[in-house]
């Protein structure tokens with residue numbers, strides 16, 4: 001396989017799910033949000049959000065939450081190998 005950029009064509013490992021969106025879940029993140037509006041009941045409308053720090057806890061299907069099996073300390077290169085081995089990469 002050539003080096004370079006790949007589009008991720010994720011398909012949930014649970015075939016009954018059919019989810020196609022892969023998400024990264026981070027922990028220990030400091031998140032900052034701009035506040036735009038607030039109601040008299042305290043409902044806030046947020047603007048831009050940014051996040052600092054954090055570590056990847058897991059990669060998972062956005063629809064059902066099934067976790068990509070990469071062990072306790074998932075690394076991006078492990079994710080790449082898993083996606084490659086499961087034919088979920090497409091040369092960009």
Ligand SMILES: [Zn+2]
Pocket residue numbers: 012013014017018019061062063064065066
């Ligand atoms: Zn799923």
